[in-house]
Structure formats: C-alpha cells, structure tokens
Amino acid sequence: MNRAQRGAAGSRGLGTMEFGAEFRRFSLERSKPGKFEEFYGLLQHVHKIPNVDVLVGYTDIHGDLLPINNDDNYHKAVSTANPLLRIFIQRKEDADYSAFGTDTMTRKKNVLSNVLRPDNHKKKPHIVISMPQDFRPVSSIIDVDILPETHRRVRLHKHGSDKPLGFYIRDGSSVRVTPHGLEKVPGIFISRLVPGGLAQSTGLLAVNDEVLEVNGIEVSGKSLDQVTDMMIANSRNLIITVRPANQRNNVVRNSRTSGSSGQSTESSLPSSTPNILGNLLQGEEDSDEEDIIIEDSGEPQQIPKAAPTSESIESLSQIELLHESTQNGFLPSSEMNLNHSAGSISMEYEVPEPGRKSLEEDGTIITL
C-alpha cells in the first residue's frame, strides 16, 4: 500500500497526501521545518495512522525518490521544495526499498557523483542517506570517485554479523607497468571464497582478485602472513582494495571520465590517494571497535573513551602525532586534512552506477 503526499513548502506550504488513493496536502514553515520526529508525528497525525511504521520518501529536483529518515535529509528535502514537496509514504513492512535510488525513472546519473565531490561536502556536511535502522550494513563499495576504475575498494562489515568473513588468500604474481616496461611482481590474491561467507555473499570479491590494500595500507612488499595478520587485525571492519580479476563489471564514472576509460587497461595504483584514505579509514574504524568491560561481575558494558581532561588533551595530541609517525614513510599527503574534514560521509554512499545493478540482480543487499 502506497501513500503519497504532496507537501507544498512555501512561506506557508500546503500538503497533499496520498494514502492508497488518498492524498493529503498541508503546509510547512520552510524557514523552521522543525525536527524529523515532529514531522513524522505530523504525518502520522495527518493520516490518522499513529501506530503504523512507515517509510518516508520525497522526490528531489531531479525526480529521484530519496528517503527522509533523519533531521538532515528532512531539512534537505524541505529546502529543495520548489515550492511543492512531494512526499511518498510506504508502510514499513511492505515497503519496496528498491524504489529508492537508481530505480526511480527520472533519475539523473550525476546526482550522487555531485554529492560525492569533496567541495560539495563542505557546503552540505552531515548529509547521511541511509536505509532505515533495521537494515544491517553488510558490505559496500567505497571511494569510487578517487580510485582508478580498475580497482575496487570493498568494505566488509563483520560487526553484528554472524557470517564468517569466509575467504582465503594466497601468494601469486601480477604484471605491472613500470618505467622499465612490464614487470612480473609478487602479489597477494584471493584464492577461495567460502560458500555462504560474507565475502562470497557480497558478490564484490572473487577468486583471483588481487589484493592491493588492507584498510588503506598497501600490501606490496608484505608477505602472505603479514597480509593475513593485517586482515585479521582489521576483521571487524575490513576494507580491501582489489584489482578484480574480472574487469568487466567495473564501475564507470560518467562524471569524471570520458568515454572508454571504463575499460581502461592495467594501471598502477596512484600511490598518494589511497593512503590518504587509508589513514582516514584507520581513524574512522575506531568507533566500531569497542572493548567490553564487566565490573564486579555486573553487566557487560562498552568501554567508553576517556574524557579529554587537561592532562589527556596533551596525550590526545600525542596520539595524533603517533598516528602520523607510525605511518611515516608512506604517507605523503597535503590533502590529508581536507579529507579529514570531509570526514566519513563519502564512505557511506553507495554508488548508483551500472556496476551495482548487476549486483542487485544477485539479490545482494547493498547499503546506501
């Protein structure tokens, strides 16, 4: 059952709603939209459905159906109303999630690419578009905008999942373009995917994919055992950059590339960008690795971060230094701070590109 609502947001807006065949129209204060929860309550009130969980979506200026589920995207929605804001409401249990994102017919390809641009982040920080809470992130392709198209950076969310990571790696060799021509260099490859494991169920990793980085740290020059240890050490939030053995499903970026570059030949990993991101990934990951404490045989609790007291401010600044110094030697970055401020947002986006579509057909769940 679909409900649709057209909300006109002017200085005094008028909202139309559709519930089944039902529409409601009412007005909102554009300058003071209030909080998402209030809005949600208002919708339930307007439709007289106080105890029904619903999904809220709206059509943006490009005609894409985008969700409204927090203050940020709610404000964004209101600010884009011109002057009418079309709002669609679905009952949660029979919601069609694929209605969001790419499947909206009028969608333009460059929308999210625009959003992904760092300068856009600066203007509109904290836009987090994500699926409702009852969706568990399993894996995602990230950093598409900064990686060569022949590479894929995949994040496997072990956290909260009872699936095993489920893959094996091996030594091997790959051919690289170097200043001295083609050279055979040792590399690390995925050798096996365990059926039903996280790695296999994502469909993003395949046997014979070459592993280039683990959580932003390049693996070249490292032994199989070292890479194994790095992956296990990051297993709760593993981000692997691979060069897929099958290069046909690569993401093609219309926004940045022209024409045929989607099928580009082997190119060496640009050394600077991934590491910057790597650094970022390292820092970001901390949030989801909380140790647990049981005090006096009580309930297990997450160990909180120490409050930065006057003493520990000093130590915190030291940590940052530490972070840098440990990575030194392979950390040339002037863009670092920029990326830091750009923050974790870009990571969270799914990329609405053809490559993804094929994956969806496999029934794989992909986060937004």
Place this chain on the structure above:
Amino acid sequence: MRRFLRPGHDPVRERLKRDLFQFNKTVEHGFPHQPSALGYSPFLRLMAIGTRSGAIKLYGAPGVEFMGLHEENNTVMQIHFIPDQCQLVTLLDDNSLHLWSLKQHGGASELQEEHRFTLKGPPGSPPSATQVTAVLPHSSREVLYLGTESGNIFVVELPSFRVLEDRTITPEAVLQRIPEDNCNRRSCELVEALREHPKNPDQILIGYSRGLIVLWDLQNNKATHHFLGSQQLENLYWQRDGSKFISCHYDGSYTQWPVSSDNRQPEPLENTVPYGPFPCKAISKIYWQTTKNGLPYIIFQGGMPRASYGDRHSISVIHGSQQTAFDFTSRVIDFFIIFSSDPAAEFDDPSALVVLAEEELVVIDLKSAGWPAVHPPYLASLHCSAITCSHHVSNIPLKLWERIISAGSKQNIHYSSMPWPIDGGTNIAPDPPQRDLLLTGHEDGTVRFWDASGVCLHLLYKLSTVRVFLTDADPNDNMNTLGEDEWPPLRKVGTFDPYSDDPRLGIQKIYLCKYSGYLAVAGTAGQVLVMELNDEDAEHVVDHAEADLLQDQEGYRWKGHEKLKTRDGPVQFEAGFQPFVLVQCQPPAVVTSLALHSEWKLVAFGTSHGFGLFDHQQKRLVFVKCTLHPSDQLALEGPLSRVKSLKKSLRQSFRRIRRSRVSSRKRRGGGGNASEVQEANAKFDQDALQEMELAPVQRKIEARSAEDSFTGFVRTLYFADTFLRDSSRHCPSLWAGTNGGTVYAFCLRVPPAERRMDEPVRAEQAKEIQLMHRAPVVGILVLDGRSTPLPEPLEVAHDLSKSPDMQGSHQLLVVSEEQFKVFTLPKVSSKLKLKLTALEGCRVRKVTVANFGSCKTDDYSENDLAVLTNLGDIQIISLPFLKLQIRYPCIRKEDVSGIASCVFTKYGQGFYLISPSEFERFSLSTKWLVEPRCIVDMPELTSNNHVHNRSGTENAARKS
C-alpha cells in the same frame, strides 16, 4: 612537507633518540654450533674454532675473543696459526685458503681476513690434483706447504699466496730413491700429514696415506730417509728432540720410528695396538710428550676395540701405569695439548689436554692427580640439556650474588683448581656496570644460573628440581661407574647430555626475586615450585598442594601426560635454592605464565585451563579461575590430541599422495615398455609440479571468535598495587591476560604483616575486560600517577626505586599481539592505542619495559617498551604515549625458535638463541653495551724461536 616538521619529528627529540637508542649485536655466548676445526697457537696462547657455517672464533684469556666469518659460509676444515705471528690460515671444504690477521685498530685488536687463495692445477688436471689435504706453515713464516690428494706438495709464499712452482715436491721426486718393491706410483697418493723437524727447519716429514713416510730435505730437494709402514697412515708426531717420531694408523696401532743419520731406511722401534688384540678403530691423532721423570705421556684419539666400543668418542692418555680413556658424549672434532713452549726447555711437560667435541669443550688438567677437568670460563654448553626458557635479572644485589656463587662453588669441587690454561691476549673492556643473572630452564628439570654481566657467559650455579619428584630413572643409578679393572679404562667427561629422562620435568617459566631470594619455577606437567635460598644442605618436606583449574566444569577428560609423582617424606637438598612449596595444576598442562610477589608472599600461575593464586606463606590456595571455553576440546584434552590431529593430517596427505600415484599409473595405460613408463613418470612429475603450483599456500581470513581453540590459555600474570575499585583506595591486585583477548583483574586482600599468618588472603574478581579484537594478551602493566611503571615488589623497600605515585590517576597498559592499549583506572575507559598489526602486519612476540639512559648526560633516562615482533624486528615504543621511536631488524623472521627464545633485560639489552647452544647478545641502548674489547700483543720473540713452530695442534681433519 609541513607535517614532517610537526613535533612528531621534533629535532630535539630526534637528537635525544640518538643519545638513547642504538642497536648492536655485541657478542655470541655459549658453544659454537657445529664446530668443525680447532687450532691453537702456543705463541699467542690463543685457541681458534671453526664451524660448518664458515665462522671462525678465537679465544684467549677470559674476555679475549674474536670472531670472523668466511664469506663463503663453507665448512672450516683446518686451522693453522702461522708460527710466531698474529696470523692464521684456514682451509675450507671448497679447497680455498684464507689468511686472517689480528690487527690493532683504535686501541683494540680486530680479526680481519687478509687474503684468500685457491690452488689451481694445470689446465685439464683433475680437481683431486689440487685438493689440499695437509697444510704446514713453515717456521720461516714465509711459506706454506700444501699436501694434496694427488700426492704433490705445493709451496706457496706468504702472505701473497704465490705458488712457488719450482719448489713443488712431486711423487716422482720422492719415489726416486725408494726400493723397487715399494716403488709404486700409488704409494704416493694423498698426503696425509706434513710435519716440520723440531730442530731442523730444513727437514720435513711427509706421510702418505698408504703408509709411506719420507723425511725430505728442503735444501737439497731430496728424500733423506724412507719409513715403510705397512698400515694405512692416519697421522704423524715428532718427539721434542727430533730423534724419533710416531705414526698412528687406521688399524688402531701406533709405531715409533728412529731417525738417525746412519740408517736411511730404519725399521720401527715399537709397534703397539693399545686396545688390541681384537680389531680396533683408527687412531686418528697422537701426541708423544716427554717429561722430566722419563715416563712419556702418550695421548691419542680413537683406537677403541671396534666391536664393543667402536661407537665411543674417546681420547686416551697413557702415562706410565696410568691409563684413562676419556669418553665424550659427542664426536671429537680435534684436540691439542698445552705443553712447555719454552724452546730451551728439555721436556714437553704437558699441562692440559684441550678437546673440542661436537657439543662441548673439555679441558683436562694433566698436572693434578686423577686428571680432573678444568671448568671453562667461556664456551659453556648452554644446551647440555635443551633450553626451554630463559629469565634475565639485572643488577643483582651483592649479597645474593655471593650466596649464589657460594652455592655453585660447592657443586664444582670435582673441578681442577688449575688456572685457565688458554690465557693469551688482554681483556681491556671496562668492568661490567652491574651484576646480571641469566637463568635458563632446561628440558631435564634444571635451572642454570649464568653470570651474564660481561662478555663471558659463565655458569655460577645449577639447580635441579628432579629431587622433588619420583621419576622412572633413579638418580643414583649411575651408568658411568665402572669397576677398577674395567678395560678399556673409560671415564665419562663433559656435561653434554641431551637425553631427558622425563620431558614432564622441563622448566617452562622462571621468576626470581633478587631482593628476597625467592625463586619460582614452573614446568611442563603443571608443577610450580617456590624456593628459598639456603646456604646449607638441608633435609625437609616439601609442602604439596593441588590446584584444580577445572573446578566448576564436569565431564572432561584430560588426555595429556600424567602429573608428576612426588616423593614422600623429607628430601635431601644441597645448599642453594631449596623448594618448600609444590603446587601441581590439575589437569597437569604446561604452565604458561607465572608471577611471584615476594612481599605479599603470593605466587600466581596459569595454564591453558585457567589460573590460580597460592599463598606460600600460609601454604594455602587462595583461588582458582577457569578460563577455558566449554567447547574448547583441544585445550581441554591436552597435547596428545594435537599429536593425533597431526597424525591424522599426515595420514591424509599420505593418502592424497597415494591416490595421485594410482591415478598416474592409470594414465600410463597398458603399454609396458620402459620408455613409456619413463615418459609417464616424467609426466607425473610434471603434473605433480603443476599441481603444486596451482595449489599454493593459502591463508584463511577469519575474525577471531570466542569459540576459537586455546582462547583460555593464560598468557600473562601481573601483580600490582593500584586503584582497582575506587580512586581513593588502592589495593593489591592480580591481573591475568588470556589468548582470547580477555583481561581479568582480581582485588586481593593481604593481611598486614603482624596478622599475616592469622587471616587468610582473600581475592575477589573486580574487572573483566574483553578486547574486541580478541588477540592474545601478552603483557599487562600499570603506570603510576607519573606514568612510570610500578616498581617490582620490594624494590622500594630496598631503596632502589622511588615510591610509586599514588596521588595521580593510574593507567593500565594492555599489550596484545596486535595492539597496545592504555586504559584509565579505576574506571576503565580507553585512552589511547597503537594498532601495530593493522598498520604493519606484524605481531608482538615479546614485550618488556626497559630503562634507557642517555649516553650524553647521566641524569636523563626514560622508560620505553622494547618489543620483538614475529618478523624478528625490534621496536622501541615510548611510554606512556605509545609512540614508535625506532625499529631495528634483529632476527630473521624464519628463525622461529630464535624469536621465541628472545629475552630482554631491564636496561635495553637482550639475548636470543642463534643455535641450540649459542645466545646472541644485543643492545638497544647507547649506554649499556657489553661487547668484547681486547688486545693481543706479539709476545717478545726469543732469539731462537724456531721451536715455536711446533704449533700444538696438527689438524686431524682429513678427506672425510
């Protein structure tokens, strides 16, 4: 660029780091692995040992040692000192010769390789033509005589190694004056020995392997005497006055030959088979030493009756009616005699027999009655019984040091009191800054206490835990006691005994409190012994307790070894560390961690099942905690089931091989002719090879889980007086870390001293921390209010440490194999961390707090963490901010046993095993550096020095 100038790369700090840290491998302690050659210079009084890996090590007076390494890493076959020079020549098994010199540089002597040389024959000649079998450095110091397999003796000039072709002694020239019936080209094959005449440098004795011996006149280039031996020759030895020489033979006989001007072809004076009449093994080397009383010392290697004693490694000494066959537990590589080197002396007067066996150096005092052994000050056989663990204690108080030495001296009464006879060179290294002990635990249940203060690792005292237990082998059953009239008169010498009666006795953990003299050792079968130092022999009962670590769990069966049986009643203990408490863990799994608090009189121990706390004052078990995951069958059942699974996997792989063989046979088809079979075989090999390439090593990538095996394995235990519950009151606490990333903290209540015996010690679990990355916890440490690690027990009481700061808040440092984490106390919140594995792909193997002093100023020192990773790198990480300071590659990552054996000292040095018998010592500190520094001066040359050329050692090493 800006970031490189940030405080992380603060130039002041960088400068300070240079003043604090420096990596050096300083000295190798112990006995060289796989020795292959021995040399001695009576002139320098230095001994040289060559090894199969191409190392050459020189030893003189204690502290005087040099090391060199041949680039080729080939086996050193022979070592010859150049008479009256600071030079020596080595022959390797690739037939290359190397000239080494001791040169003074910067006030100390150094061993340097000067030249190398390989003898080349004329084009087209077989390699045997130039294969060197005997080397004679002539007393003129100008030439080397090189005997070869072909029978030619080449002469090369020193130090240039130029071949003097016109002086080559060919078999043809030698055979010219030999009687017809012996005149056979084959009689001159293979030069076995070359010996210069002791009085006349113009004459050399040439021994060919088929038995022919020729005295050759170098001036006239002709043979002056022929000695026709009937037996295959092994070696030759001149008597001091040059009137006679001895030959020894393959059949176990030796022969004395007269040398006089009137008889050019003399008959032997005496031909003896000392261990006849039954067939005997070869005598490969012999000495004939004259003495004032007229009775010579005849000392020879081998010659044992072939059938009954052919497997013995013996050296016999005969002096008048006295005869002893010293029986070594490992193969004899070579030996030499130390005798009067004064050329004016009329007699040899031997003083010591120095034997290099494969696993140890044995020196026998020939001057004292009974020929006792001399205790070597260096080259200790660390591996007499395999080393199972090590523990280092820095800065031992003088009192304890003296007591240990006194206990040790009572064990050494059977050693000779002779001063160390190899005493060349001068040790000019500064005295060691402090007294350091290295304790090694061994497979046979012993703990050895080594003086590790200086360059010479020296055994002070040996402790055995065996007496506490009833083992299969009765210690009184001495197999070596032989009756008076036993023949041959064998006498076991040396300490190398690789055979352990019972592997359960093996020592796994050691903790010594240097202030109280309490020692705790724990072993393979879950035994924990607490000992006290007693200066007298004593007989007492050892209190015995059992700690059931599976208390609350039922229905499990331990399939590993049984616990050790204890002796009932009082046990006699010799002076030294005497056990007074024995705790046996149940199940009797290997003890994996141990901590002792000498002030609280508590000992904590952990196994793969859990951990326990024992009050050794009241002799009462305080508590046990089971850490075993209920589904962890592997840990539960003990080592046997692991063996089984290994067997299973072996069986599977065999099956796989068999299957692939079968399938290859099928492929071969019906054709039976050989070429087809060959083809099929080749194809099979190729397929197998391809298969191997297709299925390379894979590694499974999986997050650690609580259900993994051995998560309950207790890796570390730590006592601390800190704020565990609230920030106003501190209390004693016990911390334990497991393989599964869990940290347990127990709050302890220790009664005050006056009521210590009246009230029980109580313990209560206060905290349990689960690290989400679940990596094994390898270290736990509490930092005080000044971020200084808490002092050791009794350290403050002895005024050797400042009291810890109990005002400011304490911090907890947890080191796992993957991360370093600092938490606040008493409320645990995470403060900072260093994720080593995620960043570098290496894991922490060993970690210790070390104090680093500045080499520039005496008043600056700091505490850092010294960390050894599984890649063999050493990293220094600052406290409390966990900043990586510096990294040094130290051990090859493939050298797993080396990495496992590494032990750090409190002042930035460390030891690790480079072979079963050798510790490499290294230093991370600029200030604490123990390395050999010594000087070898040319002794004053006497006017008539040519007698010196009887370099005490003539190598017995030969073609094989």
